[in-house]
Amino acid sequence: MNDSFAICNVNIISEDAQDGLLRGYNVVVGTNGTITAVGPKQHTVVPQNCHRLDGSGKYLLPGLINAHVHLFSEGKPLPELLTGPTFQRAVSSVLHSPIGTLLSKHRAKLNARTLLLSGVTTFRTVGDVGYEAVALQQQIDKGKELGSRMLASGPLLAITGGHGSPQIALIGDSPSQNRKNARINIMHGVTAIKIAATGGVTDARRIGDAGRPQMSEEEMAAICVEAHHAGLLVAAHAQSPLGVTMALRAGVDTIEHGCAMNDEIVDLFQNNPLSLRGWSALIPTLSAALPLVKISQDITGVSDIVVANAHIAVDEMVQGIHDARANGISIGMGTDTAMTFVTQYNTWRELALLNRFGGLSPIEAIHAATQENAKILGFEQVTGKIEKGFSADMLLLEDNPLQSWNSFKHPELVIARGKVLMNPHVTRFSDIDQQLDNMQQ
Template sequence: MANYALVNCNLIDGKKAGIQPAMTLLIRSGKIFAVGRSEDIKDTSGYKTIDLGGKYVLPGLINAHMHLPLTGKGTKASSAGASQERLLKILKTRIGRSLLLGMMKTNAAAQLHSGVTTCRSMGDLFYTDIKLRNMVNSGKAPGPRLLVSGPIITPTGGHGRNFGVVADSPWEVRRAVRRNIQEQVDVIKIASTGGVTDALKLGEAGRPTMSLEEVTAACVEAHMAGLMVASHAESTEGVRIALKAGVDTIEHGASLDDEMIELFLHNPKSLRGYSSLIPTLYPAITIGNLDSSITYMTDVQIKNSVMVYEGMISGMKTAVKAGIKVGLGTDASTPFVTQYNTWRELEFVIKYAGMSAQRAIDSATRINAEIMGIDDVTGTLEADKASDLIVVQKNPLEDIRSLKEVSMVMHGELFIDKPKFKTIPEVDRAIDSISFMDS
């Protein structure tokens, strides 16, 4: 097992703002042993020295909301409807399930090679994400650190009903949570409101679909086992119900009022006394702005998408101002959200929500780690944490697009020089056409 000395780098450590020039990191057995100025750490004997020649080192990115099954290629099957049902039928077979695990392995590897060293899987099929997490943990598959939710818990007619566990009434919800805990999930994912792809009427995306009693049941049961609850919530009323019930992370989000801000900051029913927000601008902005001829979305889905991202952006701005922990996730697997372009979400939060590049990087590293409760292990580059880091050529604080080309990834004991992944050129072209960084 090699020990590495990364010398002569510009460091963004995830703790301090800005760049620290001429720095050295000593890595021993997958952990950071020391970080300091190159002139202070001269003795690198016993380490394999890598001179980074002024390249930029930052913490490995954390994707706090993603799904492992699909590539993000825009197909009819990735939106709700008959073709999705057909795909699900195939996946349910034995061959289908092993195909699914294979696709998820490839997707996890793409996340890692594109610079993401931790992912939170927020809704899966047949508990395959648990299988994959265990394979990654035991070194049988390369991949980022995985925190997984297993299947989403949703009510009859709710968001994700085609692939989730359907539960109505507080006791059914409790049973579903218990089942997921028995299967060894890391977090409970519920859908307390509708979503864009399954809304049939304009304005319906985000309609509350779980009662306060049902969401409370999920929280009480999960918290008893020490697990957090993440809820898909895309309307103000939906977010309010989730917060009142004690949900720990609001996924996606909507515009917030004072009562909700207070509940985020001090949430007595949450696991840790506060709740956090994980916006995912990427899918909503994409579906809302790309032409239906390439997204296969209906007019209602497109208009609902615009409504959802406007609410999400408003909520996120309010939350940042109020000091609420705001993380970052891409919702990979949804149409046009690939497994290799987490950097796009950073671009979108900068452009659409007015975040600074520094803040976007903080959200994707340290803040995501805090929200997920793994900040003792990863999220910043300091002694005793995992050596989860990426190397890029140009300064990401000046141009976030430098994260698109990662020249090196380290994730614990894995060291990947010149990472590689398969791209989907038509998706990249489509997103480039609605990317506004240059405007």
Template sequence: MQEAEEKTTDVFYRFRKRDILKENGLRRNGKGRIRMKRAYFNCILLDGTEQMEPVAHKMVLVDGEKITAIVEDTAPCEGYEKVDLKSGYLMPGLINLHVHLAGNGKPSAKPRDNAALVRRILSNGLTRAVAYRLVCSYAKLELLGGVTTIRTVGGLADFDTRCRDDAAKGKILAPRILAANEGISVPGGHMAGSVAVAAHNNAEALAQLRRAGEQGVDLVKLMITGGVLDATQKGTPGELKMKPETVRAVCDEAHRLGYPVAAHTESPEGVKVALENGVDSIEHGAKMDEETIRLYKERGAFVCTTISPALPYALFDPAISGASEKDQYNGRIVFDGVVESARTALANGIPVGLGNDVGCPYVTQYDFWRELCYFHKYCGVSNQFALYTATLRNARLAGVGDVTGSIEAGKSADFIVTRKNPLDDLTALRQLELVVCRGRAVHKPAPKRNKTVDAQLDPYLA
């Protein structure tokens, strides 16, 4: 079955490579390498820095995968193919710090047995090959939505690292990927058996960490608390599931091996346990007190704010979301906790990153821009700061700030172009004129949109 899977995947790669070359107008030189030199001119530049302001009449020179210079429109550019951006706004590609590539965000009124579904998917080579192709297609949707770097925090088997490597080699069209593969949970814990492995004890948790290391992951993900739908009673979302000593054991070994640790935490108790035992990033977050603020600062940790997944449970009419009274009540606790966590962090100098927990109901792979809008609306930040957070700040928090996140010479050619100015209205990010990732360009990206998702979520943009 493994041989059949490899043949199926190889055929897929050959077709995708042909499609990528066609989409991007790329040519191979005599050594078989893809190389291009393009001059993107007649644009208004937003460089991604915290104090970014529109700068007109700029030209961005790209050689292969790198930005070589930012010059005036009138500068000579012999040897470069010129691309007229027609006064569009050029800015860094977005960076999504909380992605599950196994999901598409399709609304669902009924809970599914995800563990049983994953067992079936991974049961044979053919279904694994089909599932991997689907994961790659979801990664492509991230790119078409303007996201040029993603950080995955729980996925199927080793699919995320495979997708990362295939994208880097140009075999598939996808963003840069920082991959965690499967997370580490506990029996009955968050996502156990689906995008996380259930570890019964410290030894099993450390064994999974070693497997992740062998797969070449970039970070480690822990599922420390439950989530909205894990709670069995009203008022108990984010119940602590993982023992503090297990958190400590995994963090100590992960850090010894050079991996940062991200942790799903949706309660004040869970956040404290995570920070006390070595976690580097709190995913989602919860209301903070003075002790929690102190722990964040002592640990040097950051919070990855994710407003998108809780919003439908907290704010939708239950007739639309399908949420029970318990789920809506708990969804509101988590939603308020995530928002207040971000507000408190910002007020106390704790770094805040952005992710949207893509794959949850109503959270699609192409709509990360909505998270920026929610960050502005519910956390009170400026459009400028939201865009900075989703670009250079996220890049730095993810450890790739020297590679991407801003428009400057020497960095990766990762950028997007909009017709309108997102500093005036962040919904300008909804429709893109151009996406460039590692030098590869997609003109007029148009992912197929889910009309139900748009109809239900658009009222919350105002």
């Protein structure tokens, strides 16, 4: 049980208001962690025994939702060890040893905590070392651990030599092997499934490899059937028109990163007969791709091949966002935390990038990261809105985020399922932040 409290006389960020602001509102939160009343202060009574927080001159919005998270690293440049071919197997065997498993658990917990304290009250992992995120979600859902609302994928599903393998993947090379790997993940209690449909920027060996199709349509379709039978959504890492088309045809529910769209891709997003709900969504991750092309290689430490592939990925992704927006395709928000320069506390920067490079207005970017992501992840009845009956997942900011993205840097309060975290503090990497500040300009 939480204490009942109210945030009084606050400005609520709302797409329903003309300038995006509902002024002078009261929001009342009940002991069960849900919002019990929202309205203009003169019409919204705050019960007598309820703790009052003064929201005058401040800005309240739904907690952020990050649909593309990894918990295995803090986001400093990935060491060559993890990305280079020579040591991949050695790193993988250390990661999966008993001590590696303990370290992954510990790291996942710390990184999940950072996400929460930075205002991310809901997130989905899409590629874990083992089942450390699944275990964490179970602890949180049972109320044994304070944390964000989660979906957890466990290891992603990839082909031999494919993206993410062998460190964070189960490997399969036929529809039946991939079906089995999906079943193994489901047996371990995952709440999301992730596929590597194409190669990726971080582990590509040649220019052009990042978008090269890896898993066959038949293999992906087998995975989708198993996942959908279990009621789970399937996310696919896909960075080229061919890779995206194959993944959508197989029934994938969310395309991670994305590409420029042709008519077939647009049609498949809007009406995808093999997906769980009949439509698929795009989760761009500009936060992962842009630093590799905008920040000097001396600083990021990545190879020429990574930079060349990142350029291709950025161009595809940016065009994909514009095409999705022009065609009314559902656009969510993810950052790909744990990748080079994608920290666990900078989710809000993706909104700034969607605004600057993706053409979304500030309120559209906030919509993607809250209400739309809630719908995409299946939480549309639970979170993503400040409305009566919704979970009290909220963020109180000192300045208007519609005017300055930097207001997200230091939230005054993070509220998760009605639990109030006062003056939330995270450990920052000032060198990374400095570079990202410059990139956003």
